[in-house]
Amino acid sequence: MRILVFANTPAHVHLYRHAVDRLEEAGHDVLVLTREYACTTDLLEFFGLPYRRYGEHDVTSSSKLTLARQLGGQIGSIVGKAVRFRPDVVFGRGPYAAVAGTVARAPVVLVLDDEPGDFNHSVSRPFADCILSPRVTRRNLGGDHYTFDGFKECAYLHPEVFAADDAVREYLGVGPDESYALARFNALDALHDAGIEGFTREQRRDLLQRLSGHATVFVSDEGGEMDLHELPAEPYDLHPALIHDAMAEADLLVADTGTMVTEAGLLGTPALRYRGTDDHEYGEFRELERVGLVEQFDGYDAVRSRALELLADDESTDRWAQRRQSYVGDLANLTDLLVDVAETRGTIDDLDRSSQKAIQQDTPQ
Known part of the structure; x- marks a missing residue:
């Protein structure tokens, strides 16, 4: 064929x-x-x-x-x-x-x-x-x-398909027990993104500064426009094929894009989605919210506060891992x-x- x-x-x-x-x-x-x-x-x-x-x-x-x-x-x-x-x-x-x-x-x-x-x-x-x-x-x-x-x-x-690369922490340069978070910023340049706004430039800077007080922060900037030289965060610079391994080990993902939030939730990583001006109701996010693998927010202050709360909670990653085990395998x-x-x-x-x-x-x- x-x-x-x-x-x-x-x-x-x-x-x-x-x-x-x-x-x-x-x-x-x-x-x-x-x-x-x-x-x-x-x-x-x-x-x-x-x-x-x-x-x-x-x-x-x-x-x-x-x-x-x-x-x-x-x-x-x-x-x-x-x-x-x-x-x-x-x-x-x-x-x-x-x-x-x-x-x-x-x-x-x-x-x-x-x-x-x-x-x-x-x-x-x-x-x-x-x-x-x-x-x-x-x-x-x-x-x-x-x-x-x-x-x-x-x-x-x-779970029948994905197996995380245990060496991803070494690739990222973080220790075995070091807490790290991923921030994903959407370029919003697809046809279905026209007219939608996510994190503003000021909100991105504020979020990275706040998160860095609790964890090492890696930034995946789809648009490639952020200058991180004066910010307490590092660019995610591994090959893009390793992003799921990095997400699986992370303590938190915060994003204004959909796919990576869904992926992090399915991997058992605490995942927060900032809707921005996107008022479409997605069935996938509604389901992942129902089982406690994803959380969504309309306001910036709310997503920032929840992100800091989860990074300060030593048991949050264990809760998400348990939810993944009981849901995703079926x-x-x-x-x-x-x-x-x-x-x-x-x-x-x-x-x-x-x-x-x-x-x-x-x-x-």
């Missing part, structure tokens, strides 16, 4: 990387199409995945008009690459996968979460042969929509499901028994 996969962001690389490895080991021909965005191609290189670029995402503008213009040029490149590769099935999301599947006359499998990009869903949904999303999302996407117990991050953070191993769906070309009725048990048709909450 020939399987085409779209990895447009670092999170997409993680979503598919184990499935790509397993499909190649089974003798299938897999191609990953990607764009230059953040550390996406760095991750593809690190994990040795077979990829080709179809374009570049300009992070200098987050306007919908600019992003739409970029999309037009990228679609043309995608068409040519998809026709030449001749896939038997296409995995992805949004107009990218829809166009590739249409021109290649191949089934399209969309793997979605609860992000608010109605444009992506509206464009791609009519072309999808199979849509997979977490059961906690609340969208009804029709008869070809199937949900699973878990999160898209379960493809790489499920979720679906999404990599298993992706591999099975690929090998059946998105035909749900042909899945093996274990995969059919893992999904349910069109029942978003």
Whole structure:
């Protein structure tokens, strides 16, 4: 079989990387199409995945008009690459996968979460042969929509898949018992981020100064705009492929971005999300709040106070670890499901028994 996969962001690389490895080991021909965005191609290189670029995402503008213009040029490149590769099935999301599947006359499998990009869903949904999303999302996407117990991050953070690198503390230069926190600041340059604001510059500086009184602080700045020379914090400068190992060992993650908050929660690390002006209600965060793995805040003072409270609490990491142990292991191993769906070309009725048990048709909450 020939399987085409779209990895447009670092999170997409993680979503598919184990499935790509397993499909190649089974003798299938897999191609990953990607764009230059953040550390996406760095991750593809690190994990040795077979990829080709179809374009570049300009992070200098987050306007919908600019992003739409970029999309037009990228679609043309995608068409040519998809026709030449001749896939038997296409995995992805949004107009990218829809166009590739249409021109290649191949089934399209969309793997979605609860992000608010109605444009992506509206464009791609009519072309999808199979849509997979977490059961906690609340969208009804029709008869070809199937949900699973878990999160898209379960493809790489499920206990059956993820094992932390014990040497990450040595890589970071922190001691075995040294407390450290991660602060993640969003670039807010994706299509669904247009018009949203997270931490202000002043709030970022204040947060880092306050956190540093309780722990060593590492900063992951997606936009790359922060000057840390006069602040009591260090840049997170390990290879981006090691970020989950760093999160697993951390005492706290504070962020105004979604994916890393979800990841930290699933790893059993206290995770705080500052919503800023993002008023969308996400099913994933609501579920992780319910089980005590993630906390969300509308106001800056509230998230700062809670962060300091958790760093001063010597038992907080143990509580989160216990919650993870009792919750995450019962979720679906999404990599298993992706591999099975690929090998059946998105035909749900042909899945093996274990995969059919893992999904349910069109029942978003």
